[in-house]
Amino acid sequence: MNGATRWIKDTARMALLLALILLGGLIVNGLSLGFAVWKTAGTAKAPSLSQYASALTKTDTGYMLPEALCDELDQMGCWAMLLNGDGSVVWQHGKPEEISDHFSLSQVAGFTRWYLMDYPVRVRAVDDGLLVMASPKNSVWKYDASMPLPTLLFWPAWLLLTLVCNFLLIFLLSVGMTKRRYQARETARTEWIAAVSHDVRTPLSTVLGYADSLENDPTLPQTQRAEASQIRQKGEELRGLIADLNLTNRLEHSMEPLTLSWVSLPALVREVVAATINEQSDDRYTLEAQIAPGASSWLLRGDQALLTRMLKNLIGNSIRHNPAGCTVTVSLDVERLHRLTLTVRDDGVGYPPEQLNKLTGKSPAPTPGHGLGLTIVRQIAIAHHGRIHFSNLATGGACCVISFGWLRLRRVKPIKQTDDEA
Amino acid sequence: MGNITVDFGSGTVRGNGEERLLTAKEFALLKKLAQNRGRIVTIDSLCMAAWNDGNFGYENTLMVHMRRLREKIEPDPSHPQYILTVRGLGYKLNKEATE
Numbered sequence: 001m002n003g004a005t006r007w008i009k010d011t012a013r014m015a016l017l018l019a020l021i022l023l024g025g026l027i028v029n030g031l032s033l034g035f036a037v038w039k040t041a042g043t044a045k046a047p048s049l050s051q052y053a054s055a056l057t058k059t060d061t062g063y064m065l066p067e068a069l070c071d072e073l074d075q076m077g078c079w080a081m082l083l084n085g086d087g088s089v090v091w092q093h094g095k096p097e098e099i100s101d102h103f104s105l106s107q108v109a110g111f112t113r114w115y116l117m118d119y120p121v122r123v124r125a126v127d128d129g130l131l132v133m134a135s136p137k138n139s140v141w142k143y144d145a146s147m148p149l150p151t152l153l154f155w156p157a158w159l160l161l162t163l164v165c166n167f168l169l170i171f172l173l174s175v176g177m178t179k180r181r182y183q184a185r186e187t188a189r190t191e192w193i194a195a196v197s198h199d200v201r202t203p204l205s206t207v208l209g210y211a212d213s214l215e216n217d218p219t220l221p222q223t224q225r226a227e228a229s230q231i232r233q234k235g236e237e238l239r240g241l242i243a244d245l246n247l248t249n250r251l252e253h254s255m256e257p258l259t260l261s262w263v264s265l266p267a268l269v270r271e272v273v274a275a276t277i278n279e280q281s282d283d284r285y286t287l288e289a290q291i292a293p294g295a296s297s298w299l300l301r302g303d304q305a306l307l308t309r310m311l312k313n314l315i316g317n318s319i320r321h322n323p324a325g326c327t328v329t330v331s332l333d334v335e336r337l338h339r340l341t342l343t344v345r346d347d348g349v350g351y352p353p354e355q356l357n358k359l360t361g362k363s364p365a366p367t368p369g370h371g372l373g374l375t376i377v378r379q380i381a382i383a384h385h386g387r388i389h390f391s392n393l394a395t396g397g398a399c400c401v402i403s404f405g406w407l408r409l410r411r412v413k414p415i416k417q418t419d420d421e422a
Numbered sequence: 423m424g425n426i427t428v429d430f431g432s433g434t435v436r437g438n439g440e441e442r443l444l445t446a447k448e449f450a451l452l453k454k455l456a457q458n459r460g461r462i463v464t465i466d467s468l469c470m471a472a473w474n475d476g477n478f479g480y481e482n483t484l485m486v487h488m489r490r491l492r493e494k495i496e497p498d499p500s501h502p503q504y505i506l507t508v509r510g511l512g513y514k515l516n517k518e519a520t521e
Contacts, residue, residue: 267466274462274511289510296481 007178014174022166049124052080053131056091063091063128077136083108084129113144186253193249197242204242208235244372247309251379256306258383262299262410263307265340266291269330272311284325287315294334301408302384310380313373314344314400322348326397338406345399350392359390374400384408426495428452435494447472448491451484455505455515464512488513 056065063082065073070093073080079094087103089095098117108130112123116132120140124131214220214228250256273289280287300307311330318328326348333341351359351374359374374390377400381388386404393399426437433449435442444452454471455463465481472487488507492499506514 264466267464270464270466270511274464274508277508277511278461291510 011178018170053124053126080133190253197246248372248376258303263302263304266296286327288329290331292333295332299410306380310377313377318346339403341403343401347397350398442494459515460517462508462514
């Protein structure tokens with residue numbers, strides 16, 4: 001939502017920047033080319049052919065070019081000649097000695113296209129023949145270009161294609177660059193949190209150690225030992241919180257590597273529930289495990305430690321928020337389309353509305369005071385490509401449903417029950 | 423356990439004037455339960471102890487073995503006082519006989 005809009009904005013900004021850079025490059029190119037043309041324009045030695053052709057007039061004795069144009073030709077170092085229909089020179093001005101007075105048809109075709117003894121020449125058909133105008137040697141580059149018509153006609157399409165490719169390039173580059181920038185920022189934040197939590201843990205260990213030794217000091221009065229016990233308990237709570245913060249942060253940015261193996265969820269559920277009952281001697285809480293018979297034949301590809309953590313958090317949450325006691329039921333069912341569903345529900349007070357909103361993604365703002373336990377639960381479920389849904393039961397009590405799809409599941413065949421002792 | 427003694431060295435149960443030998447599996451199961459006396463031991467860890475295999479599929483076999491174990495230990499196997507079933511989870515070896 002908010003983050004996505006910002007991401008799109010950043011990407012657009014990056015794209016604009018890239019487009020400007022490209023455009024800037026284009027403008028610089030165009031300007032430098034224009035400058036080069038403008039700079040050399042004056043030096044070009046190319047008299048106007050049409051002007052000479054019309055100025056050349058036939059007289060009784062031959063042909064005549066106006067004096068001014070003759071001077072211009074000399075100044076430029078050019079020369080000109082007129083060939084009649086037979087290929088003989090009938091008029092010339094400044095023609096070098098090396099140039100012959102008669103040209104065959106193939107010679108004419110040759111110099112029309114290429115050079116005349118290294119002189120770059122241009123020709124123009126006039127009434128009486130062919131006007132040939134030569135510039136000085138090495139002054140003009142002459143090349144005859146030809147191109148198949150389909151190729152020429154393909155040009156607009158080619159230009160368009162280039163344009164589209166450019167746009168695509170700009171888009172991809174900007175997406176990639178924005179992503180990298182975001183990743184760098186997130187990595188920095190994650191590492192910062194990891195560093196801070198490490199720095200906090202070190203002095204906390206000392207505090208906990210001394211509180212523990214005070215608590216177990218028989219020479220101290222009972223009240224002071226109780227106080228030390230409080231310090232230790234709260235300190236341990238703080239340590240747990242820091243560990244949670246670190247874990248949730250790493251999970252959020254997918255930096256927590258999953259140690260994947262094939263996990264038997266029924267076994268995991270039994271293990272966690274049994275461990276909780278064993279550690280918990282309080283009569284107010286009842287724990288139940290309901291495992292569907294079919295569930296045993298499925299293994300889930302996942303991280304055993306994280307999944308255990310997920311279930312422990314859910315059960316712990318139910319116990320912590322229901323001081324009056326409750327019954328926690330953990331059930332495991334196989335639904336259609338091979339979905340394995342883990343449900344943890346209790347008959348207590350349920351989730352506070354604002355926390356439910358946060359967990360279901362309705363309100364993005366984090367709510368203080370509810371800890372990270374359930375956030376971690378959600379993150380672990382998502383890391384295992386599971387679907388998770390938190391809700392409050394109509395009968396009262398909290399309910400969390402996590403389901404795993406068949407892509408992450410594997411079916412195992414029941415082992416042949418060989419009773420070696422029967 | 424009451425007037426019954428389990429000798430883990432020889433794997434025998436003595437009491438009520440008779441001596442019964444435990445099978446290897448029964449011995450392993452009882453040992454696992456005794457190590458965690460008063461705590462719930464899950465089906466999975468019992469299977470792991472007896473068959474060295476955490477895989478499922480042993481639940482029914484486990485049930486059979488537990489019944490035999492009870493027959494050797496419990497005064498009244500139908501109403502066990504020592505080896506209790508925790509529904510859905512596993513078994514528990516009681517610290518003291520209930521009632």
